[in-house]
Structure formats: structure tokens, C-alpha cells
Amino acid sequence: MKSKQEFLGGYRRMVAIRRLEEKSAELYQQGKIGGFLHLYIGQEAVAVGMAAAITKRDHVITAYRDHGVAYSVGMPAKIILAEMLGKATGCSGGKGGSMHLVDPKLNFWGGHAIVGSHLPLAAGIATSLQYQKLDGVVVCMFGDGATNIGYFHEALNLSKVWKLPVVWLCENNSYGMGTAVDRASAVHSMCQKAEGYGMANACVDGMDLEAVYNGVSNAAAQARSGAGPFFLEVQTYRFRGHSMGDPERYRTAEEIKHWQDGDPITALRKAIVAKHKGTEAELDALDREVDDEVAAAVQFAEESPEPADAALWQHVYSESPNGRA
Amino acid sequence: MATLTVREALSQALWEEMEANSKIILLGEEIGVWGGTYAVTRGFHEHFGAERVRDTPISESAIVGAAIGAAMTGLRPVAELMTINFAFSAFDMIVNQAAKLHYMFNGQVNLPLIIRTPSGGGRQLGATHSQTPDAIFAHFPGLRVVAPATPRDSKGMLKQALRQNDPVLFIENATLYQQRGDVPDGDLTVPLDKSVMAREGKDVTLVTYSKMYYATMKAAEQLAVAGIQAEVIDLRCLRPLDMAPVVESVKKTNRAVVVEEGWMSYGVGAEVSARLHSECFDYLDAPVKRVAQSEVPLPYNQRLEQMALPDQEKIVRAAKEVLYV
Ligand SMILES: Cc1ncc(C[n+]2csc(CCOP(=O)(O)OP(=O)(O)O)c2C)c(N)n1
Ligand SMILES: [Mg+2]
Numbered sequence: 147m148k149s150k151q152e153f154l155g156g157y158r159r160m161v162a163i164r165r166l167e168e169k170s171a172e173l174y175q176q177g178k179i180g181g182f183l184h185l186y187i188g189q190e191a192v193a194v195g196m197a198a199a200i201t202k203r204d205h206v207i208t209a210y211r212d213h214g215v216a217y218s219v220g221m222p223a224k225i226i227l228a229e230m231l232g233k234a235t236g237c238s239g240g241k242g243g244s245m246h247l248v249d250p251k252l253n254f255w256g257g258h259a260i261v262g263s264h265l266p267l268a269a270g271i272a273t274s275l276q277y278q279k280l281d282g283v284v285v286c287m288f289g290d291g292a293t294n295i296g297y298f299h300e301a302l303n304l305s306k307v308w309k310l311p312v313v314w315l316c317e318n319n320s321y322g323m324g325t326a327v328d329r330a331s332a333v334h335s336m337c338q339k340a341e342g343y344g345m346a347n348a349c350v351d352g353m354d355l356e357a358v359y360n361g362v363s364n365a366a367a368q369a370r371s372g373a374g375p376f377f378l379e380v381q382t383y384r385f386r387g388h389s390m391g392d393p394e395r396y397r398t399a400e401e402i403k404h405w406q407d408g409d410p411i412t413a414l415r416k417a418i419v420a421k422h423k424g425t426e427a428e429l430d431a432l433d434r435e436v437d438d439e440v441a442a443a444v445q446f447a448e449e450s451p452e453p454a455d456a457a458l459w460q461h462v463y464s465e466s467p468n469g470r471a
Numbered sequence: 472m473a474t475l476t477v478r479e480a481l482s483q484a485l486w487e488e489m490e491a492n493s494k495i496i497l498l499g500e501e502i503g504v505w506g507g508t509y510a511v512t513r514g515f516h517e518h519f520g521a522e523r524v525r526d527t528p529i530s531e532s533a534i535v536g537a538a539i540g541a542a543m544t545g546l547r548p549v550a551e552l553m554t555i556n557f558a559f560s561a562f563d564m565i566v567n568q569a570a571k572l573h574y575m576f577n578g579q580v581n582l583p584l585i586i587r588t589p590s591g592g593g594r595q596l597g598a599t600h601s602q603t604p605d606a607i608f609a610h611f612p613g614l615r616v617v618a619p620a621t622p623r624d625s626k627g628m629l630k631q632a633l634r635q636n637d638p639v640l641f642i643e644n645a646t647l648y649q650q651r652g653d654v655p656d657g658d659l660t661v662p663l664d665k666s667v668m669a670r671e672g673k674d675v676t677l678v679t680y681s682k683m684y685y686a687t688m689k690a691a692e693q694l695a696v697a698g699i700q701a702e703v704i705d706l707r708c709l710r711p712l713d714m715a716p717v718v719e720s721v722k723k724t725n726r727a728v729v730v731e732e733g734w735m736s737y738g739v740g741a742e743v744s745a746r747l748h749s750e751c752f753d754y755l756d757a758p759v760k761r762v763a764q765s766e767v768p769l770p771y772n773q774r775l776e777q778m779a780l781p782d783q784e785k786i787v788r789a790a791k792e793v794l795y796v
Binding site for chain 1: 496522525527528530532533534535536537538539540541542543544545546548560563564567568572573574575576577578579580581612613615631634635636637660662663664711
């Protein structure tokens with residue numbers, strides 16, 4: 147990520163995620179999105195920086211806070227929103243919902259709502275790549291809270307023993323639901339957990355697009371080299387509640403304000419103007435483009451048909467029980 | 472035709488399919504250098520190498536999760552869990568991931584994976600290592616659950632499972648590995664969705680599967696001495712459950728006993744009995760009886776343990792009860 151164009155592209159994607167999330171919050175309040183909704187607002191630089199640092203051959207898997215990640219890896223906003231609205235045009239025909247966005251064609255393997263459950267899957271995807279001698283790496287994203295569940299430790303250990311091409315990308319946003327890291331985790335630096343497995347690691351500022359990009363680039367290069375997994379802690383913050391029904395009694399307005407002062411989008415805007423000779427007019431034009439994109443996505447999602455009744459019975463299995471025999 | 476033990480039959484199935492398909496890999500605890508705790512994979516590590524026969528740390532959820540990830544991306548993993556009691560450590564992987572992803576992701580991913588694991592008690596291993604929780608796993612749509620009894624079915628169903636595209640929980644029985652039986656030569660496959668009549672009779676239908684098949688066949692012999700002709704149905708598959716041969720048999724005999732090793736409540740017998748009452752109520756001349764494990768965690772004490780387990784005697788008694796003799 148060097149050219150002005152690349153930073154403008156990153157800016158556009160981050161703003162798109164922000165608007166998409168604001169819109170989905172609205173649609174949730176209108177009762178058009180059901181279930182749980184976990185917004186990515188505040189963490190946009192992480193997914194966008196990550197996606198900019200990897201190639202089409204690489205794979206991405208994440209937790210339920212997945213909208214921004216899905217968008218970053220190339221899922222159109224309209225498909226994301228359609229899935230959230232449970233429409234037939236969503237990425238899983240409305241059967242997955244907001245926490246289970248997926249698109250195998252993008253090497254994007256979900257969207258997983260049991261905390262930590264996708265970490266072993268990432269190890270398996272990496273095993274598959276390694277076994278098939280494919281060049282890709284797997285970027286597995288998860289929260290600070292997920293580092294406390296057994297899956298995390300089993301998957302990290304296995305990936306090191308098998309020298310798997312994985313980037314463990316821990317989005318440390320200081321909280322797992324309402325529990326601060328220091329109340330939930332024996333060590334407060336996530337990297338220290340990687341140390342426990344003798345794993346190469348680094349910690350970067352997740353509110354800074356360029357820092358995330360550089361961090362993931364370096365991590366992916368190491369994983370790709372055959373040196374084994376790399377653990378990257380990214381320090382970030384979610385500006386909204388854990389999910390839509392969060393009373394937020396566990397943190398102070400001052401703390402939120404402190405982090406919002408470091409809003410990654412505002413920071414990037416400033417950097418583009420200061421370092422890359424960008425103009426406010428250019429950036430405003432991108433904002434308007436994004437507004438149009440999101441408005442069109444909402445329209446698409448709202449006008450899309452519901453899945454047919456028969457969809458209920460489809461894909462319980464892939465085929466007749468005896469396969470090709 | 473060869474006479475093989477269940478162990479040899481399973482081993483042959485894996486060996487033949489692995490020779491034919493390099494996408495098949497094995498993973499589990501002690502399956503490689505040790506040769507498998509029940510010796511099913513003895514010699515595999517030497518022949519196929521550590522890439523394909525993978526010893527894992529004691530990490531059940533990572534074993535199954537990695538199998539899922541690998542299956543999603545082109546491999547055909549066979550995960551071995553040392554016993555079904557440890558499947559609870561991977562329970563989330565099995566029921567929230569393996570059983571769900573194909574459906575929840577709208578058919579966009581296939582999960583051609585097998586989880587092989589021995590079930591059953593009777594070896595004085597204490598409550599935690601003696602369970603027969605087969606029915607629990609059969610509760611979940613999206614998973615196939617099979618539990619063959621004979622060497623022939625063990626080989627044929629394992630080969631079949633390795634040629635279809637859905638997750639299969641392949642339940643073995645820890646006490647059956649030495650059981651001998653005839654196995655046809657050549658490329659044998661057996662369907663994963665068909666119950667089978669194992670012994671013909673006209674007076675009472677005995678429905679069973681896995682280890683209890685043998686006690687039930689012996690009970691049928693004992694009943695024959697008393698002039699009672701029992702028909703025996705081996706379910707072989709718990710999900711999907713093939714009731715056709717059971718219903719057909721009961722329409723002839725008008726009486727049924729269901730025999731399982733696990734607990735009675737919410738068990739296989741409960742399911743079969745409920746289906747008989749709804750599918751051929753008018754043909755029943757007596758309430759369906761169930762023979763199952765006493766509703767206690769299995770005790771270590773040998774005598775007490777044997778008291779709690781179903782056996783030939785209990786089956787004979789139940790058969791006579793439904794015949795009112
Ligand atoms: C196994 C499991 N336990 C509990 C939950 C409920 N839960 C959902 S999200 C969450 C917090 C996770 O925090 P973190 O990993 O830091 O991710 P973040 O929400 O901050 O992105 C919890 C406890 C769950 N989904 N799965
Ligand atoms: Mg968190």
C-alpha cells in the first residue's frame with residue numbers, strides 16, 4: 147500500500163463498511179433484520195487492511211462480526227444486506243443470516259457464531275493447502291475473548307506443530323461482550339499467548355490502515371514462506387455495543403470518546419490529505435459514491451424475494467446417501 | 472469370501488480406499504506411530520506416511536474441526552476419536568459445524584468427512600469411558616450416523632462412507648473389534664441408509680444394531696428352542712433411519728422388541744417404538760417393549776456393570792412378555 151490510489155481505495159471500502167453497518171443498525175431497529183447483529187464500526191481498518199495485504203489465492207475465515215470482513219474480501223454490499231434480510235438473493239439464500247456470511251468462491255469460509263469454533267477449521271484449511279502444495283495462506287480472524295476458549299489453544303498448537311500457513315489475526319477490541327480483557331484473560335497481551343506456542347508474533351495499531359496492511363503483509367509473507375504460522379495482534383475498538391441489545395454498562399463514555407478521537411476513518415482522511423496530496427473534494431466524492439452504493443444495496447435487498455418454501459428442505463444433505471457408488 | 476475380524480474389515484476398507492484416493496487423510500490421537508489404540512490403523516503410518524496418517528495432540532475439537540476445514544476444501548479426512556466419550560469435547564464441532572455448514576451455507580460447501588469412534592461399555596472402564604450415546608448424535612439432521620455390527624457391514628459401509636459427500640459419524644464398538652464374520656472378496660460397498668433383516672421369523676420382531684445385534688441373534692436362537700420364531704432386524708444406520716423392513720416385519724409378527732446398549736430414555740428404542748405406533752398401530756397386538764441400559768452412569772464394579780447392561784436374557788424375557796408367554 148503505497149500509492150494515493152491505494153489509500154483512496156482503502157478509504158472508500160472503510161467508509162462503505164461504516165455506512166453499511168449504520169444502515170443495517172437502522173434496518174435492525176425497523177425489525178427488518180432479525181437475530182443478533184454485531185456491528186464492525188470502529189474496526190474497519192482491520193478488515194480492509196487485511197484484505198489489501200493478501201492475494202486471491204489466500205483464504206479468510208472469521209467470527210460472527212463478519213460484515214466488514216465479507217465486504218473487504220469482495221462480497222457485494224447488496225448480497226450482504228440481502229442475507230441479513232433473509233432474502234433468496236443473500237449469500238446463502240437467507241439461510242445463514244448476518245453471523246454466517248460466506249462465499250467459497252471468494253475463499254471466504256464464514257462467518258462462525260460459536261466463539262472460537264472456526265479456529266480449528268482454519269487449521270484444517272491450512273492443512274489442505276499445505277497437503278495440496280498450494281501457495282495460499284489462511285487468515286483467521288477472531289476476538290480477544292476467543293483466545294480464552296480451548297479451540298484457540300488447540301488450533302494454535304496444532305498449526306505450530308504442523309507448520310501450517312496461517313495468520314492468526316486477533317482483533318483485540320478490549321472486550322468480549324461486556325468483559326474486559328483484564329477480567330477474562332490471564333495475560334493481557336494476546337501475543338504472549340502465541341509466545342506460549344513459540345510462535346512468531348507482532349502487535350500493531352488496528353486504528354491505522356497502513357499499520358494493519360504492513361502487519362498482515364509481513365505476517366502473510368512469513369506464513370507463505372513455509373516458516374509456519376504467525377500471530378498478529380491488532381489493537382482496535384468497537385464503537386457500538388457488542389450486539390444490538392447491549393446496555394453498555396461495562397465501559398464509560400470517556401473511554402468510548404477516547405477511542406472515537408482516534409477514529410480510523412477520520413485518521414485516514416487526514417493522512418490522505420497530509421501525506422498523499424488528497425483533497426477534501428475527492429474524499430467527499432467517494433463518500434457520495436458509497437452512499438449511492440449502499441442505497442442501491444438496501445433497495446436490492448428490500449426488493450429481493452423471500453426464499454421459496456421448498457428451500458427449507460434443500461441442502462440438508464448434498465446428495466443421495468450413497469453418493470456416486 | 473474371507474473370514475475377517477471387524478478390525479481387519481475396517482482396516483481393509485481404509486487401506487483400499489486410501490490406495491485408490493490420495494485425498495483421503497487420517498487424523499487422530501495415536502493413530503500413526505502407535506498404530507491406533509484399537510489397532511485399526513496398524514501399519515498405515517509406515518505405508519502411507521506421516522502426511523496422510525497424522526498423529527494429533529490431545530485436541531478433539533481441533534481434530535474434528537480440522538477435518539471439517541480440510542473436507543470443505545477438497546480433502547476426505549477420516550478423523551478418529553479414541554472413544555465416543557471424547558466426542559463430547561468435539562461435540563460443538565460435530566453438531567454445530569459438521570451437521571450444519573452444508574445447509575446453513577446453502578449447499579455451497581460439502582463436508583465429505585468421517586468421524587470414526589468406538590462406543591459402548593462393559594469393560595469396567597467407569598462411567599465416563601463406558602457410554603453409548605449414539606442416539607444423541609442421531610438427533611441432528613445434516614449428520615449421518617451409522618453403527619454396523621458385522622465385519623461385512625463394517626467394511627462395506629466404511630468404503631461407502633469414503634465415497635459420499637456428507638459428514639458421517641461412524642460408530643464402532645470397542646468390544647467388537649475381534650468379532651469374526653464372512654466378508655465377500657472384491658470391492659464391497661454397503662448402503663448408508665438401509666436396515667436389513669438378519670434372521671427370518673414369524674412370531675416377534677427384534678430390532679437392534681451394533682453390539683446388541685449379537686446378543687439379539689443369540690436370544691433368537693434361544694427363543695427358537697422354545698418354539699418361538701423371532702425375526703431380527705439390524706438397523707445399521709441411525710440417521711437416516713430406515714423403518715421399512717421393521718414395519719414390514721411387524722405387520723407379519725404383530726409384536727416388537729427394540730434392543731439397544733445405551734440408555735432407554737430418548738433413545739433408539741424410543742424412536743423406533745414411536746414410529747411403529749404411528750406407522751402400524753393397527754398391526755400391534757402388544758405394546759412395543761424396549762431393552763436398554765439401566766438409567767444410571769455405568770458403575771466400575773463388574774457385577775453391577777453387567778446388571779446394568781442389556782443382555783441375551785433380558786431380550787428373551789422381553790420377547791416372551793410381548794408374546795404374553
Ligand atoms: C462458545 C460460546 N460461548 C459464548 C458465546 C456467547 N458470545 C458471543 S460473542 C462473545 C464474546 C466474544 O468476544 P471476542 O472474541 O473478543 O469477540 P468480539 O465480540 O469482541 O468481536 C460471547 C461470550 C458464544 N457465541 N459461543
Ligand atoms: Mg473482543
